Amino acid sequence: MPWCGRVPTVAPERTTVPIRRLLTSVLAAFVLALATLVALPGTASADESWWRGPAPTQASISAAQGPFATSSTTVSSFSTPGFGAATIYYPTTTTAGTFGGVAISPGYTATQSSIAWLGPRIASQGFVVITFDTNSRYDQPASRGDQLLAALDYLTTSSPVRARVDADRLAVMGHSMGGGGTLEAAKDRPSLDAAIPLTGWNTDKTWPEVTTPTLVIGAESDSVAPVSSHSIPFYNSLTNAQERAYLELNGASHFAPNSPNTTIASTSIAWLKRWVDTDTRYSQFLCPGPSVTLTGAVSDYRSTCPV
Template identity: 35%
Template sequence: MTALIALATTLGLALALLTAAAPPAAAADLLSQGRPATSSSTENTSTPASAAVDGNTGTRWGSTFSDPQWLSVDLGATATISQVVLRWEAAYARAFQIQTSTNGTAWTTIHSTMTGTGGVQTLDVNGNGRYVRMLGTQRGTTYGYSLFEFQVYGSGGGTPPGNGIPDPTATSLETANGPLTTASYTVPNPSGYGSGTVTYPTSSGSYPSVVLMPGYQGTQQNLQWLAPRLASWGFVVVNVGTNTLTDDPESRGRQISAAGTQLIALGNAAGNPLSGKVNGTLGAVGHSMGGGGVMAALRDDSRFRAGVPTAPYHPNANFSSVTEPTFFLTCQSDSVAHGNTYAVPWYNSMSQAEKLYIEVPGDHLCPMTGSGNKAKQGKWIVSFLSLWLRADTRFGPFLCGPVRDPDKNNTSLVTRWMDTCAF
């Protein structure tokens, strides 16, 4: 008996050691975040499909108040799907299906229920496809369907946003072009704004988008320097011409929103160079009245996740409700829109936003093409938008901490610097 007990103990110990030494199963990757998303409908402009795959539980997709409705995400390539997480707002689905597709047309159901509970639902599934959608067939409330997040986990899928972008350095960020090759495309039939030229990475993958808006009497030339610089660091950039040269800041804000809407639509459509390249995350950069327009877009359109108003102008405006990250770039000798008159009061009033304020030598034109220190301005703008539109923390040190201090403390380069670091 003693020998049997000893043998059992030895075997049990050996089994425990083998179990402990066994490598853990590979964790599933989050494949859906930042990918292009579409839906059967939206409740309004503040509840787009892209809000359900942006990684932010403070934004949501909402549908119209009818059955059926669907939300679909394009993973970029065929993937093996192992789990889907639905983070419902109060308007949930009582009956719904999770479906996959290789082409976005023919669908295979991998999960179905008639007793959805709302809240956070974690579904273990088994399927394959490039496209994954939630098809709601019976609402749980009198409202529509509404998801804070639609998260698809598995392996495979397309190139993640930011993949292929090498680690940034001060030298690489201060050159005129980043690591990615770019091309240009003229927007056909601009809707809600005057004209648009898109500069985009030619490499595979989908990217955040940035709208560039000129100032009073300005054209696309105003911020032309910035378009290839941003695109070569992994952004799809539309450089906009306004409806008229005298459009006020509020009108420019609406045109920024319209340009973002059309850019997302082009990314979701087939037959153009932007197809599949636009992931639905939006930012904006503007000069003067265009900078005021950026602030209006951040205030009014929740799809815009970060903004860079440069030498911004917008009289009698209140932007205390803006909560998205904002980088104010102003000019020390600006007699048109000095930071003390506009940007600084806005900065101080935005108590819930991450903020950066840099004042540099020069007059009102210092952020425009052909003026100012473009090596430094480009480094700061690329870093800010990479951090906040792509969640690429590799760029944070150029804005916060010792790496940025040589810029911040150089009085010939920077005449005032404020921030909410660390971020």
């Protein structure tokens, strides 16, 4: 039987307008989500006002002296709240703006002299660095973590160079138990911009609490804190870190960070520049990272490949 009714018509606006509105809403939600992602710490777009120094090269980050002249000042243990005697290294310029701050802890039974070489080397790249003696040479990682944070607080609020430091751009480093303390500090203060444990030691092997961008440096022949039971588990457990990397020094011992080491220095400088200064010019040294086969100094490198 033939159809005898009137063929219905539908106004185009009644279908196309809701679709347009739906697409607009979806697009707006996507843009909002993208903006939120960009605003997260560690994934923030580069703030060039924080960049310090000329465009980097592999030679410049490997050099013993960076682009900034530096000076230092010592602080008596009677003046330091929560940690021992300290030395502060800083760029002498007063026209380049404020600098990010870095606190560095020595390892078990060691004094600040064991990591002193890092002070002027990092400072010459545009940072204010404080190295310190711990309250006791036998302090455990958790205590060293507290002392790293106390050192940063002193650096930014009471130190003679506090006006040179940007209190919103801070990082921690440490050797051995000081490296374990570095992870403790990052766990306790998520606002830190970077953390670098150097052949770190800690009884705690898992660090999902850490959100700070973390560079783990291990030593292939470390018999005190073997990478298989320390640095590699540390790196693998940093699942919530905004970015992470693992660098293994080829054939090196636990005490490699106690003397000048170009691989430690250059990679640490790149990491601090990228996350403390948000300087994307340094991403090239972290992603894809040093070539294991070409450098000879690195036996393993893993990274979430920061950009």
